[in-house]
Amino acid sequence: MTTLPKPRQPELKTALPGPKTAAIMERDARHLSTSYMRPYPFVPDHGEGVWLTDVDGNTMLDFFAGIAVSTTGHAHPHVVKAVQEQITRFTHVCLTDYPQEITTSLAERMVRHIEKPGEKWRVFFGNSGAEAVEAAVKLARNHTRRSHIISTIGSFHGRTYGAITLTGSKTKYKRGFGPLLPNVSHVPYPNPFRPPLGATADTCAQAVIDHIEGLFQTVLPADEVAAIIVEPMQGEGGYIVPPADFLPKLRALCDAHGILLIFDEVQAGMGRTGKMYSFQHFNVQPDIVTVAKGIASGMPISAMLAKESVMTWPVGSHGSTYGGNPVAAAAAHATLDLLEGVVKHPGCGASLMANARDVGAYILSELRTMQTEFPCLGDVRGEGLFIGLEFVTPDGRPDGKLRDEASLAMFERGLLNLDCGEAVIRISPPLILTREDAATGLEIMRETLRALR
Ligand SMILES: Cc1ncc(COP(=O)(O)O)c(C=O)c1O
Known part of the structure; x- marks a missing residue:
């Protein structure tokens, strides 16, 4: 019997933030523009595909792609070349x-x-x-x-x-x-x-x-x-x-x-x-x-x-x-x-656009199922890998406080994510995200929401 390889998981080697991250965050706070936002302590060292490793060696799953930028993931060999x-x-x-x-x-x-x-x-x-x-x-x-x-x-x-x-x-x-x-x-x-x-x-x-x-x-x-x-x-x-x-x-x-x-x-x-x-x-x-x-x-x-x-x-x-x-x-x-799709990325079908449709539809349908377990997910919306998750209070108002808590707790479990709007977490990963890696991210979201309940 062949066993399928276990999907890759985030690897957290230090408590967050790790010592090198904390030191750079402190220098950053002293010397860089006071206008910069820092939603949570993350300092990248290198990336590979949908995975980013911080300066302390903690590897995290990237669900925001540097604000919808890193379309082909990190250090894609075709782009690097x-x-x-x-x-x-x-x-x-x-x-x-x-x-x-x-x-x-x-x-x-x-x-x-x-x-x-x-x-x-x-x-x-x-x-x-x-x-x-x-x-x-x-x-x-x-x-x-x-x-x-x-x-x-x-x-x-x-x-x-x-x-x-x-x-x-x-x-x-x-x-x-x-x-x-x-x-x-x-x-x-x-x-x-x-x-x-x-x-x-x-x-x-x-x-x-x-x-x-x-x-x-x-x-x-x-x-x-x-x-x-x-x-x-x-x-x-x-x-x-x-x-x-x-x-x-x-x-x-x-x-x-x-x-x-x-x-x-x-x-x-x-x-x-x-x-x-x-x-x-x-x-x-x-x-x-x-x-x-x-x-x-x-x-x-x-x-x-x-x-x-x-x-x-x-x-x-x-x-x-x-x-x-x-x-x-x-x-x-x-x-x-x-x-x-002139150049194919392994595991992503005909093209990255096709992959965005396929994996996006999968994530949306999983999130809609999650909504039944977690009423705080007031709205799940999007198209392809442009997906928003709106957090609401029991009476349906935008719940920015819960969103912020969820965003931080997801990060602490190794899922890089970013807020937008009043109470929304955006899911805008690299378009090379596979269903397997998407499932890993969704499981982290589920665990986070259970823990926050
Ligand atoms: C729709 C839209 N237009 C314009 C911009 C500005 O882009 P930049 O930050 O590269 O100037 C952004 C950035 O988030 C955006 O989302």
């Missing part, structure tokens, strides 16, 4: 001034996932999500010669001045930083679990559209609005999937008023939801798309993609010294190889 090869050729010349084949082919490859018949798209490369968002807003204003931007409550678009103005998730990002960008309004996001505007899960999409139309009649002339920016699935706001009719209705509203539609795919994009872009679950086409995080397995690069008919800003009007860095572009190519 691509980076090594490029770095020995050249690391920088400056894409703003000279073309480089590696970014030309990356742009060609990225637009192939977006272009519909008869459409042409172009790409601007930056270094971070916020930069892609800034570029999107600048382009929208420049193209339409209108100034107003509409964003959503609960959204996160980054921390530079334009992006932070658009962000609508937490006031701490804005307090004391004003004045922010003028001419930005926020409207509710249709969260089916907590519908805004007195609506229900079924009616909240239309309620938000009516609300915007109401603004156009009273306080905000529609012909002064350049763009509406929205996360097709909201990330930092709580891993929220909107009702199926929301984005098509928003598209129709934009078309009726000559407004551009920007989809911020920085967190949900690049295969995480099981499709290349999360908006592709909704049969709707935007005018501008921003991507970053998952694009290059942790190498810093972002992109703002726009229809050719919209990307009309003149030569020299926008650029970036490092944007589209060739080493990061090589990592993006390697990441796309694995996402598309």
Whole structure:
């Protein structure tokens, strides 16, 4: 009889934090920016696949992938090789001034996932999500010669001045930083679990559209609005999937008023939801798309993609010294190889996108079963490996305190996780997560919730 190998488990060799971790945490607290958050004491030393080992030799299962970034896991050999090869050729010349084949082919490859018949798209490369968002807003204003931007409550678009103005998730990002960008309004996001505007899960999409139309009649002339920016699935706001009719209705509203539609795919994009872009679950086409995080397995690069008919800003009007860095572009190519299935990852089926669908569906169904045992799990939602777990009080209010306790207790059992929204734990692991490793993480969650009861 053959016995199957036992799935790998976290290995905790010291009490947490271990001595080296504690020492670095202390130096970190003394010398680094006071703005950095430290949800629990973890200092990475090295990683392999979905496993990260801290400086004390404790190995943990990664269920958050550096905030939905490490798409191919840690130190994926295909990505490492691509980076090594490029770095020995050249690391920088400056894409703003000279073309480089590696970014030309990356742009060609990225637009192939977006272009519909008869459409042409172009790409601007930056270094971070916020930069892609800034570029999107600048382009929208420049193209339409209108100034107003509409964003959503609960959204996160980054921390530079334009992006932070658009962000609508937490006031701490804005307090004391004003004045922010003028001419930005926020409207509710249709969260089916907590519908805004007195609506229900079924009616909240239309309620938000009516609300915007109401603004156009009273306080905000529609012909002064350049763009509406929205996360097709909201990330930092709580891993929220909107009702199926929301984005098509928003598209129709934009078309009726000559407004551009920007989809911020920085967190949900690049295969995480099981499709290349999360908006592709909704049969709707935007005018501008921003991507970053998952694009290059942790190498810093972002992109703002726009229809050719919209990307009309003149030569020299926008650029970036490092944007589209060739080493990061090589990592993006390697990441796309694995996402598309041009290169297969062992145990992950046809492609990492297919794996995200398969393992994501498995995790969602297991979590829904867990909900019956643990009523504190008020909502389980998501698509692919973009999954949110909302903690609630017995009377259904968001329970941020319990969420924080659960997050820490999971970490102490060797499961790296991260909060978002008011009371949500996000599950955003590398897309190479297997069902076996997912089961290990789910068992840790179960044990944690039993212990907290
Ligand atoms: C949807 C979205 N947009 C933009 C950003 C900003 O990205 P960055 O931190 O790389 O600037 C984030 C970061 O979390 C995000 O989730």
